[in-house]
Amino acid sequence: MVDELRSIGATYRRSYKSFPASSLVPVAHHQIELVISLRPKDQPEAVRNSLLAHVAEMAALAAILLSIDLGDRERADAYGELGYQVAKEIQSPELTALLLGGRAFGTSYGGDPDGGLDYALAAVDAAERGASARMRAWTHAVASEMYSSTGDEHGFRSSLEESRTVLSGSMDDERWGGISWFDESKASAYEGSDLLRLGRYDEALPSLDRALDRLDPEMLRHRCTAHIARAEAHAGAGHIDAACQDGHAALDLVARIQHRETLRRVGDMHRKLRSARTSATRGLGEHLIDTRSLLAAAGGATLRTDFGPPKV
The missing domain is CATH 1.25.40 (Serine Threonine Protein Phosphatase 5, Tetratricopeptide repeat)
Known part of the structure; x- marks a missing residue:
């Protein structure tokens, strides 16, 4: 049952690429409620951690949709904080990096690019402690955007180069816990957007x-x-x-x-x-x-x- 729940969660995370925001936020919320009804903290450790990972993933999905798509920063921060605390509790570098990277966008778009960079670099550090290769590549790309938002061209270029270096290596995508997907096409999109922010x-x-x-x-x-x-x-x-x-x-x-x-x-x-x-x-x-x-x-x-x- 837990495996099926996680599989459903992966489908919802992939759905980010094409589903309306107002349709996916309630789905993510109800998935969290469903996990709570299963009393995860009363379950054996492996089951507990898997259920709580699902909570963190759904909280991350809700947070990014509420922040960037729907413009509700207050509730986005609440979901993001929930996901982050759960990710830390189960000691998941993958999900900790995901939640910190998401907060980088919300903070920077909210008018604090230096704060966004702080979150992005924390996401990079978290990912380096054991996240999947694709998550490591994504966090470096997020850092490239945050560097460009602060006007730091060297930081942007070195971070994006690191992202592409990771992408060129072997992948372990069965561990990917991110939203939607990240690949070379997205790295090119980050590069163009970063140069745009720098006025190039x-x-x-x-x-x-x-x-x-x-x-x-x-x-x-x-x-x-x-x-x-x-x-x-x-x-x-x-x-x-x-x-x-x-x-x-x-x-x-x-x-x-x-x-x-x-x-x-x-x-x-x-x-x-x-x-x-x-x-x-x-x-x-x-x-x-x-x-x-x-x-x-x-x-x-x-x-x-x-x-x-x-x-x-």
Whole structure:
């Protein structure tokens, strides 16, 4: 039964790549409640640890969805803290690294890039203590983004190089406890986004082109963020029509997965471009309004997500 539960959890974690946020958050919450009903702390150690690992994985899933997709930082932090405490309790480097990496994004996007870097480097340290190879590669990529957010080009390049070095070696993917997936296509997306943050717009475009060429079509969230990054790079390089084209592609995906961080970024980009008064910028503005209306309507019709994490 526990093996089946963990298998279901792996499916939900993979579903992050393409399922709407408001549909997955209640699923993750109910999985945590299900584990609590099984009284994990009364079970033999192996069963207990496996059940609690499932709690940490589902808490991580809820935290990242609430933070980046739904913009609810307070509840995201609550789920993230629950997952982190459970991961430490069962002494799992894999899940500790996952939770710390997730907190890096939430902290940095919340306006504290230096704090985000602190979390990312802690995630790298945790992963080095025994996490899977793919988790180690992912934490280095997260650190590359956090370095670029603080303007540290050397840190970004060395971290991304380390990530790719790990990816080039042997994998032990049966141990992967992360959300969705991480591979070379995502490393290219990180590289492009990192260069974008450093204002290297023309340099960013080839990496983002490569990422979008290679990302699996089912990885809707990852394609969504790659499209908005490429749109911003085109905008920075003065390619207004190309920026609007990628903005449309990002909004099409936002409508499917409810990625509000991308919606915000498209809005910011459009405000910078609209003074050009071209048909492309006007069309993007109309698409932006339609997408906001669609997400507002979806927010009233989807499953309730205004609960917090239960106590384990």
